[in-house]
Amino acid sequence: MKKNNYLIFGILMVLSISACAPTMSTKLAEFPLMYEEQPASILILPPMNESTAADAKEYYSTTIQEPLAFSGYYTFPYPITADILKMEGIYDSELLVNMPLAKFKEYFGADAVLFTSIKKWDLSYMVLASKLTVSIDCKLKSTTSDQTLWEYTGTVVVDLSGGDTGGGVAGLIAKAIITAVNSAMADYVPYARQANYRALASMPLGKYHAQHNKDQNVQFIDQTPKKDKTE
Amino acid sequence: MKRKSFLFAVILACIYFAGCAPQKMYYFGNYSQTLYTFEKNQNEESLLKHKQELERVIAKSEVKNLPVPPGIYAELGYINLKANSSREAIRLFQVESQLYPESKHLMDRLIQIAKAKEAPESNLPDLSASKNTISKGTR
Numbered sequence: 001m002k003k004n005n006y007l008i009f010g011i012l013m014v015l016s017i018s019a020c021a022p023t024m025s026t027k028l029a030e031f032p033l034m035y036e037e038q039p040a041s042i043l044i045l046p047p048m049n050e051s052t053a054a055d056a057k058e059y060y061s062t063t064i065q066e067p068l069a070f071s072g073y074y075t076f077p078y079p080i081t082a083d084i085l086k087m088e089g090i091y092d093s094e095l096l097v098n099m100p101l102a103k104f105k106e107y108f109g110a111d112a113v114l115f116t117s118i119k120k121w122d123l124s125y126m127v128l129a130s131k132l133t134v135s136i137d138c139k140l141k142s143t144t145s146d147q148t149l150w151e152y153t154g155t156v157v158v159d160l161s162g163g164d165t166g167g168g169v170a171g172l173i174a175k176a177i178i179t180a181v182n183s184a185m186a187d188y189v190p191y192a193r194q195a196n197y198r199a200l201a202s203m204p205l206g207k208y209h210a211q212h213n214k215d216q217n218v219q220f221i222d223q224t225p226k227k228d229k230t231e
Numbered sequence: 232m233k234r235k236s237f238l239f240a241v242i243l244a245c246i247y248f249a250g251c252a253p254q255k256m257y258y259f260g261n262y263s264q265t266l267y268t269f270e271k272n273q274n275e276e277s278l279l280k281h282k283q284e285l286e287r288v289i290a291k292s293e294v295k296n297l298p299v300p301p302g303i304y305a306e307l308g309y310i311n312l313k314a315n316s317s318r319e320a321i322r323l324f325q326v327e328s329q330l331y332p333e334s335k336h337l338m339d340r341l342i343q344i345a346k347a348k349e350a351p352e353s354n355l356p357d358l359s360a361s362k363n364t365i366s367k368g369t370r
Binding site: 063193 | 256303307
C-alpha cells in the first residue's frame with residue numbers, strides 16, 4: 001500500500017514539474033543562421049533608449065562589449081565607433097535604423113551589427129528596498145544578407161537593497177539608509193553587465209571561444225519573441 | 232566502503248568543477264567602470280583614469296598570459312590619436328590589427344587618418360577626409 005502511495009506521489013511530481021517547465025530550445029534550432037553565416041565581428045550600435053532613464057544609454061553601451069567578447073566575438077571598440085558615427089551625423093538611432101547594413105561592412109568591416117533598444121530601465125524606489133528593472137530588445141543583423149541572426153527580449157530585475165542588517169527599529173533605519181545611499185550612488189554598471197550576460201546566454205559562441213561551433217545543442221529558456229521571422 | 236564513497240565524492244567534485252570553471256579568456260579589469268565615468272563626465276581626469284585602466288589591462292593580460300581583449304589596443308591608440316601622439320597611435324592600431332584580423336579594415340582607416348595628422352593642427356581626427364563617407368545612401 002505504501003509503495004503505491006509513493007508511486008502516485010511520484011507521478012504527481014513528474015506531472016507538476018513538466019507543467020511548470022519553461023519551453024526550452026537549442027541554439028541551432030533557434031538561430032541556424034548564426035552557424036550558417038559564422039559572423040566573427042560585431043559592431044555595437046548606439047542603443048535606442050525608450051526608457052525614462054537618461055543614463056540608461058551610457059550604462060548599457062559601456063557594459064555590452066565585455067560580455068560579447070567573452071562570447072567569442074571581435075567587438076569593435078565602442079568609444080571609437082560611436083565617435084565615428086557621431087561625426088558622420090548618424091549617431092541618432094532613427095537614422096541608424098534606416099542605414100543600409102552593407103554600409104557598416106564597407107566602413108567598419110563588420111560582419112554583423114547589434115541593434116538594441118532599452119525598453120525599460122526603472123528604479124522602483126521604496127522606503128526599505130529598491131529594485132532595478134531592465135528590459136531590453138536586442139537584434140543581431142548580418143551586414144551581408146540583411147537577415148536577423150540572433151535576437152533576444154528579456155527583463156532582468158536586480159535587488160539593490162543592502163544586505164540584512166538585523167532586526168529591530170535600528171536595523172530598519174539602517175536598511176533605509178543603505179537603500180538611499182545605494183540608489184544615490186546610482187552605480188549600476190555591474191547590474192547592467194549582469195543584464196547583458198543574461199541576454200547573451202542564448203547567443204551561439206564566436207570564433208574566439210573554445211566552444212565555437214560546439215554549442216549547437218545547448219539548451220536555453222526560450223525567450224525569443226514569437227512572431228514571423230521574415231524580417 | 233568509506234573509501235569508496237570518498238572517491239566517489241572526489242570524482243563528482245572534479246566533474247562539477249570542470250564543468251563550472253569559468254573559462255578565463257580575457258582580463259578586463261575595471262574597463263567598463265572607467266569607460267562609464269569617462270562617458271558621463273568627459274574631462275581630463277576621467278580620460279586619464281580610463282587611459283591608465285587600458286594600460287593596466289594590457290599589462291595584466293601579459294602577466295596572466297592572456298590575449299589582450301578586443302578593442303583595448305585600438306582604444307588606447309585612439310586616445311593617443313586625439314592627443315596628437317600619432318606615431319604611438321599608429322603603432323597601437325597595428326598591434327590591434329595583427330591580434331584581431333577582423334579589425335584590419337577599421338584599423339587601416341584609422342592609420343590613414345593618423346598619418347594625415349602627423350603634421351597636425353586640429354584636435355579631432357578629420358574623418359570626412361577619408362575616402363568613403365558612411366552617411367551616403369539610403370535603404
